[in-house]
Amino acid sequence: MKLLSTYEESHPAAAAPPDLCAAIGTGLFEHLVPDGVPEPEGTYSSDSDAACQYRTAKDRPIDSDTYGFSRVRLLRHGQVGWDSGADRAADALASSCANTSLAGQLHTTSSLGDGACTAYNDEGKDGTATGSAVIRRGADLLWVDYYTHPGTAGQAQQAVTEVTLATLAAVH
Numbered sequence: 001m002k003l004l005s006t007y008e009e010s011h012p013a014a015a016a017p018p019d020l021c022a023a024i025g026t027g028l029f030e031h032l033v034p035d036g037v038p039e040p041e042g043t044y045s046s047d048s049d050a051a052c053q054y055r056t057a058k059d060r061p062i063d064s065d066t067y068g069f070s071r072v073r074l075l076r077h078g079q080v081g082w083d084s085g086a087d088r089a090a091d092a093l094a095s096s097c098a099n100t101s102l103a104g105q106l107h108t109t110s111s112l113g114d115g116a117c118t119a120y121n122d123e124g125k126d127g128t129a130t131g132s133a134v135i136r137r138g139a140d141l142l143w144v145d146y147y148t149h150p151g152t153a154g155q156a157q158q159a160v161t162e163v164t165l166a167t168l169a170a171v172h
Contacts, residue, residue, distance in 0.1 A: 013048035013078030021052035029054035048076035068148035085139025103130035113137040131156030
C-alpha cells in the first residue's frame with residue numbers, strides 16, 4: 001500500500017491558473033457578454049479547479065433587451081493509481097457528454113481538443129441563443145456555457161469556440 005500511496009502522490013494534477021478570467025483575457029468576456037461584468041459567485045480557483053463567469057451587469061439600462069452570460073470551468077486531472085490524468089479526463093468527458101447541457105443534448109465532435117461534445121440552439125428571430133461544450137485536452141477538462149439575447153445558434157457556436165480556444169491557449 002505504501003508503494004501505491006507514494007505513486008499517487010508523485011503524480012498530482014497540474015495547478016489551475018490563480019485567476020482564470022485574467023489568464024483567458026477579460027476583454028474576450030466583455031466583448032461576448034453584453035455589458036458583461038465578472039460574477040464573483042461563479043469565479044474561483046482552487047488547486048486544479050478554476051472557473052470564470054461573466055454576466056450582463058444588473059445595473060444596465062432598464063430599457064435594454066440585450067443580455068448574456070458566459071462561464072468556463074477548468075478541471076485538471078492527476079494520476080490516481082494506474083489511471084493517468086488523461087484517462088481520468090476521458091472518463092469525465094464521457095460522463096459529462098452523456099448529460100444534458102444548457103443548450104440541449106450534447107453531440108460528439110472532434111473539432112476541439114482531444115475530444116469534445118457540443119450543443120447549440122436558438123429560439124428563432126430575436127430569441128435567446130445558447131451554446132455548451134465539454135472539451136478534453138490531455139488531462140484537462142473544460143466546460144464552456146454561453147447564452148445571449150437576442151442571438152443565433154451560429155453566434156453561440158462562435159462564442160463557445162472563441163472562449164474554448166482562448167482557454168486552451170492560456171492553460172497550455
